[in-house]
Amino acid sequence: MNPIGEYFPATIGARGTITVVVVLLLVALRLIRHLRARSIRKARSADISQASVNSDDNSRQLTSASRKQKSKRFQLPWARSYTAQVAGREIRERLRAKSIRIVTFMILAAVGAAVVIPVLTKAKAKTYEVGVVGPISRDTSVALAQATKATGTVARLASVVSKKTADQEVKSGKLDIAYECSAGILTNQAIAATDTSGKARLVRQLSLEIGIAEAFNEAKLSPSQIEAISRAKPVKVFSLQPPPKVTQSDRNTALLGIIVVFVMLNQYNTWTLIGVMEEKSSRVVAVLLSTIKPIQLLGGKVIGIGTVALAQAGLVIAFALALGKAVGSSLLSGTAPSMLAASLVWLLVGYAFYCWVYAAAGSMAERQDQVQTLAIPLSIPIVAAYVIALSTVSSAHPSLFTVVLGYIPLTAPLVMPVLVGIGHATWWELLVSVCISLASTVLVARFAATIYRRAVLRTRGRVRIRDVVRASNG
Amino acid sequence: MSIVDGLEVTGLSRHFGEITALDGLSFGVPTGQVIGFLGPNGAGKTTTMRAVFGLMDLESGSITWKGEPVSQHIRRKFGYMPEERGLYPGMLVGDQVEYLGRLHGMTAIDARRETLNWLDRLEIADRFDSRVDSLSHGNQQRVQLAAALVHDPELLILDEPLSGLDPTGIETIGGVLTEQARQGRGVLFSSHQLDQVEDLCESVVIIESGKLVAAGTVDDLATQGPRRLVVRVEGDRDGQWARDLSGVTISEFSRGDVRLILDNGTDSDIVLKAAMQSGKVTQFSFERRRMSEVFREAIS
Numbered sequence: 001m002n003p004i005g006e007y008f009p010a011t012i013g014a015r016g017t018i019t020v021v022v023v024l025l026l027v028a029l030r031l032i033r034h035l036r037a038r039s040i041r042k043a044r045s046a047d048i049s050q051a052s053v054n055s056d057d058n059s060r061q062l063t064s065a066s067r068k069q070k071s072k073r074f075q076l077p078w079a080r081s082y083t084a085q086v087a088g089r090e091i092r093e094r095l096r097a098k099s100i101r102i103v104t105f106m107i108l109a110a111v112g113a114a115v116v117i118p119v120l121t122k123a124k125a126k127t128y129e130v131g132v133v134g135p136i137s138r139d140t141s142v143a144l145a146q147a148t149k150a151t152g153t154v155a156r157l158a159s160v161v162s163k164k165t166a167d168q169e170v171k172s173g174k175l176d177i178a179y180e181c182s183a184g185i186l187t188n189q190a191i192a193a194t195d196t197s198g199k200a201r202l203v204r205q206l207s208l209e210i211g212i213a214e215a216f217n218e219a220k221l222s223p224s225q226i227e228a229i230s231r232a233k234p235v236k237v238f239s240l241q242p243p244p245k246v247t248q249s250d251r252n253t254a255l256l257g258i259i260v261v262f263v264m265l266n267q268y269n270t271w272t273l274i275g276v277m278e279e280k281s282s283r284v285v286a287v288l289l290s291t292i293k294p295i296q297l298l299g300g301k302v303i304g305i306g307t308v309a310l311a312q313a314g315l316v317i318a319f320a321l322a323l324g325k326a327v328g329s330s331l332l333s334g335t336a337p338s339m340l341a342a343s344l345v346w347l348l349v350g351y352a353f354y355c356w357v358y359a360a361a362g363s364m365a366e367r368q369d370q371v372q373t374l375a376i377p378l379s380i381p382i383v384a385a386y387v388i389a390l391s392t393v394s395s396a397h398p399s400l401f402t403v404v405l406g407y408i409p410l411t412a413p414l415v416m417p418v419l420v421g422i423g424h425a426t427w428w429e430l431l432v433s434v435c436i437s438l439a440s441t442v443l444v445a446r447f448a449a450t451i452y453r454r455a456v457l458r459t460r461g462r463v464r465i466r467d468v469v470r471a472s473n474g
Numbered sequence: 475m476s477i478v479d480g481l482e483v484t485g486l487s488r489h490f491g492e493i494t495a496l497d498g499l500s501f502g503v504p505t506g507q508v509i510g511f512l513g514p515n516g517a518g519k520t521t522t523m524r525a526v527f528g529l530m531d532l533e534s535g536s537i538t539w540k541g542e543p544v545s546q547h548i549r550r551k552f553g554y555m556p557e558e559r560g561l562y563p564g565m566l567v568g569d570q571v572e573y574l575g576r577l578h579g580m581t582a583i584d585a586r587r588e589t590l591n592w593l594d595r596l597e598i599a600d601r602f603d604s605r606v607d608s609l610s611h612g613n614q615q616r617v618q619l620a621a622a623l624v625h626d627p628e629l630l631i632l633d634e635p636l637s638g639l640d641p642t643g644i645e646t647i648g649g650v651l652t653e654q655a656r657q658g659r660g661v662l663f664s665s666h667q668l669d670q671v672e673d674l675c676e677s678v679v680i681i682e683s684g685k686l687v688a689a690g691t692v693d694d695l696a697t698q699g700p701r702r703l704v705v706r707v708e709g710d711r712d713g714q715w716a717r718d719l720s721g722v723t724i725s726e727f728s729r730g731d732v733r734l735i736l737d738n739g740t741d742s743d744i745v746l747k748a749a750m751q752s753g754k755v756t757q758f759s760f761e762r763r764r765m766s767e768v769f770r771e772a773i774s
Contacts, residue, residue: 082577085573085576085577086577089573092569093562093564093565278562278563279562282560282561282562282563283556283558283559283560284560284561284562285560286524286527286529286554286556286558286560287554287556287560287561287574287621288560288574288577289527289528289529290527290528290529290549290552290554290556291546291549291550291574291577291578292546292577293546457524457529457530459558
C-alpha cells in the first residue's frame with residue numbers, strides 16, 4: 001500500500017485536533033471579554049442608580065456599607081489573599097499581551113513541525129533506482145534485498161542494455177546506482193566515508209552483499225552449502241545487566257523536551273526579571289508596598305507567571321502529544337508522554353528555583369540596559385547545562401561530571417531529564433535530584449526575598465548586591 | 475502633644491550615610507483637616523511619608539494612628555500618592571484603580587463601583603479603558619489620586635499632588651482634598667506651591683533638615699511675629715525712603731509695593747510720616763504674613 005495512503009487519514013485527525021484547540025481558545029477569549037464587558041455595564045448601571053438615590057455623602061457611605069454586605073460571595077480563602085490578587089493581575093496582564101499569543105503560536109508551530117516533518121519525510125521515503133547491466137541475476141536480486149533490509153531503504157532493480165547506457169542514466173539521474181558484474185558499482189558522485197545518507201548506506205551494503213555473493217560463487221559452493229552459510233546466526237552475547245530500554249525515539253523525545261525546557265525557562269525567567277524591573281522603574285512598587293508586604297508582592301508575581309508558564313507549557317505538551325498521536329509520530333510513542341510530563345515537572349522545578357534569583361536581580365535594576373547586564377551572568381548556568389544536555393543526548397554516554405550536574409539545582413532542570421531519557425538515571429535518582437532542587441529553592445527564595453525587599457525601593461541608579469546585603473530597607 | 479484622633483509621628487530619625495534625613499521629627503495630623511507639609515528640597519518630607527507607609531526603616535521614633543502603632547493592617551486605611559507617581563504604564567486605567575482597591579481589601583464589585591465613582595468625580599471616566607501611558611500628565615495625576623481614594627481611606631498622604639497640574643486640575647484636586655477633610659478624614663500633602671497651600675490648608679507643618687521648624691494653623695502662623703506693613707509711594711518703587719529708618723526691615727518690594735517688618739516698639743506713625751515726606755502715599759496698610767514669608771522665615 002502507498003505509505004502516503006496510510007498516513008492521509010491521520011493527517012485529517014491532526015487538522016481536526018488543531019482546529020478544535022484553536023476554536024476553544026477563541027471561544028474562551030470571547031467569553032472572557034463578554035464577562036468583563038457585562039461586569040462593567042452592571043457596575044455602571046448600579047453607579048447611576050446609586051447617584052440618583054443618594055443625595056448626600058452620609059447616605060452614600062451607608063449604602064457603600066450595605067453594598068459590601070451584599071457583594072460577599074463565596075471564594076476560597078487563598079483567592080481573597082493579597083498574594084492571589086497580585087497573581088491574578090499578573091495572569092490577566094500576561095494573557096492580555098499580544099506577545100504571549102505570538103510566542104505561544106510560534107512555539108506550537110515549532111513543536112508541530114518537529115512532530116510532523118519526520119513523519120512526512122518518512123512517509124515519502126525515496127525509492128532508489130538500481131540499474132544492472134545485462135540480465136538481473138538471482139544473486140543480485142538477493143543481494144539488493146538484503147542490502148535494503150539492512151539499511152532500511154527502498155530500492156528497485158532495472159535492467160540496462162549496456163555500460164554506456166548505465167553511465168548516461170546515472171549521470172542524468174534516472175538511475176541512482178548502476179551495477180556491472182565486471183566493473184562493480186557506479187554512482188554519479190563519490191560517496192564520502194562520513195556520508196550517512198540512505199543512498200550512501202545502500203551503496204556500501206550492496207557492495208558488501210554482492211562481494212559476498214561473488215565470493216560464494218568463486219568458492220564454488222553448492223546451493224545447500226550457501227544456504228547453510230546464509231543461515232549462520234551470531235553467537236549469543238551474555239551481559240551482566242539488562243540493556244537500557246532506550247530507543248532512538250526516546251532520545252529524540254528527550255531532545256525535544258530539553259529544547260522546550262530551555263526556551264521556556266529562559267522566557268519565564270525574563271518575564272520575572274523585566275516584570276520586577278518595570279514595577280520598580282514605574283515606581284508603582286512604592287504604591288503596592290504601601291499596602292502589602294514585599295513577600296506577598298513577590299510571591300504573587302512568581303505564582304502568576306508560574307501559572308501562565310504551566311498553562312503555556314501544558315498547552316504545548318498536550319498539543320505535541322495530540323498531534324503526535326494523530327499523525328502517528330514515533331517521536332511521542334512508548335515512554336515519550338511520561339518523558340514529556342517529566343520535562344514539564346522539571347520546567348516548573350527549574351522555574352521555581354530560578355524565578356527568585358531573577359526577581360532579586362530585577363529588583364536591583366531600573367533600566368533595560370541594566371537588565372541585560374544582570375541577565376547574562378544569570379543565564380550562564382542554564383546555557384552551559386543546555387549545551388551539556390545536547391551533547392549528552394548525542395553521545396548517550398554521560399561523563400561523571402554530567403551526572404553530578406544532574407543533581408545541582410542550577411543545571412538539574414536540563415541535565416536530569418536527559419539522564420533519564422538515555423537511561424542513566426533511575427526514578428529514585430530523579431526524585432533525589434528534585435528534592436535537592438526544591439530544598440535549595442526554599443533557601444534561595446528566602447535570600448532573594450531579602451534582596452528584593454531591600455533593593456526594590458532604592459531608585460537612585462543600579463543597586464549593588466554587597467550594598468543590599470549589608471544595608472537595611474530603604 | 476498627643477493627638478489621639480489622627481496620625482502622630484514622634485522622634486523620627488534616619489541617616490543616609492553622613493546625610494541626616496530625619497532628626498527627631500515629631501508632629502501630628504488630626505482628622506478633619508487638610509495639613510500642608512512644607513520644607514525645602516531634601517528637608518525630609520518624602521522620607522517621612524515613606525516611613526509612614528513602612529517603605530523606609532527608621533533608626534528611631536514611632537508612628538501611631540489614633541493611638542495605635544501603625545501596622546500593615548492600619549496602613550490599608552491610608553491612601554498614598556507618592557512623589558514619583560506609581561502606575562503600571564501598560565495597564566488599563568479602570569483595571570489599575572480597581573486592582574489597587576482590591577489590594578486595600580475591597581471586594582471585586584465594590585472596587586469596580588468605587589473606581590467608576592472616582593474616575594467620574596475626577597472627570598476621567600471616559601478614559602476607563604485607556605492605557606495609563608496614553609494619558610496626559612495631568613490625567614495620570616488624577617488616576618493616581620483615584621487610586622489613593624478608591625478604598626475610602628481614613629488618612630490621605632499625598633506627595634506633591636498639585637505639581638504639574640493646570641489651574642482646572644488644581645481646582646478639581648483641591649476640591650477633592652477639602653471635601654475629604656470635611657468628611658472627617660485626615661489629609662497631609664506636601665507642595666512647593668505655597669499660595670495653593672494657603673488656600674487649601676487649615677494648618678501647616680514646616681520642616682528643614684529633618685527637624686520641625688514651624689507648625690500651626692495658617693491663621694496663627696500668618697499673624698505671629700512682628701507687624702508687617704505694605705506701603706506704596708509714588709515715584710519710589712524700591713523703597714529708598716525706608717532704607718534709613720531705624721526699627722524697620724524691608725522684607726521685599728514688588729510692583730511698587732514695599733513690604734516692611736517693624737521691630738517691637740517701632741511706631742507705625744513714624745513710618746507713615748517718612749513715607750509721606752518721600753512722595754504721595756497711595757497705600758499704607760498692615761498685612762498678615764503670606765505663606766511664602768512664613769516659610770522663608772521658618773527655614774532661614
